[in-house]
Amino acid sequence: MxxxxxxxxxxxxxxxxxxxxxxxxxxxxxxxxxxxxxxxxxxxxxxxxxxxxxxxxxxxxxxxxxxxxxxxxxxxxxxxxxxKHQPLFATMPPEDQDAGDGEREQFFQRLSQAIDCMPEQRRRVFLMSAADNKKYAEIARELNISINTVKFHIKAAYVFLRNEAFFPLWISVFIFLKKIFL
Incomplete structure (x- = not known):
């Protein structure tokens, strides 16, 4: 080489x-x-x-x-x-018919705490991707890291959240982030 x-x-x-x-x-x-x-x-x-x-x-x-x-x-x-997963969003009940406010608040609090437990760089990359909807190349450019590093951090974040069982489905992360940041 x-x-x-x-x-x-x-x-x-x-x-x-x-x-x-x-x-x-x-x-x-x-x-x-x-x-x-x-x-x-x-x-x-x-x-x-x-x-x-x-x-x-x-x-x-x-x-x-x-x-x-x-x-x-x-x-x-x-x-x-x-x-394939788009119908899941279409069939979800409106926010006011969803789980009780207390349960929803507790869920979001636990998920937020889980995200806060991530290493700083991983959390930043994950939120830029999931919350800000930025492309890998854009994240890599802004943070001056490689695209493969971005991919690694995002995958590791999802694995961490899945292993910690902070939510029943990975889709819940997107719902949470959409409610917080939009």
Missing amino acids: QETPFSLEQFELLFKEHFKPLALLAYSVVKDKDVARDIVQEFFVQFWETQHTIPLRGPFEIYAARTVKNRSLNHIARQEVQD
Whole structure:
């Protein structure tokens, strides 16, 4: 592995040369121009940040196409999960018909305490993602960390909350955060 495989100038050339074909590839999978562009931009951000740790064993084009296609497929899979769980939100009773105020308040208090127990960086990343609805690349840029670090913290936060049994379903986190921050 090289220390820095691409200089800034070389990277800019790679970006200019490959952005459009990669965006077309992503679009062929996700069928949304904005999402396709986001996927490709996130790929280039992540590649620039981690290029010194990625051993390219072939042409950049092959690596980039494979990565963008996988990210596009992952996006579709996440979207299908969201679509699958969307009816849960539609069938939930309005807030005033939900569990009693005391139970709801106790639940939110326990969940808030659980979030407060997380390490500072994990809590910050988790809230930026779940409450502020920021994309991984945006969080990484704002906190000056890699996208993989963002993913690690978010996954660890959900595992922590699930293991601590502070809520019956992971969806409850989104309901809680929506009520607090919206």
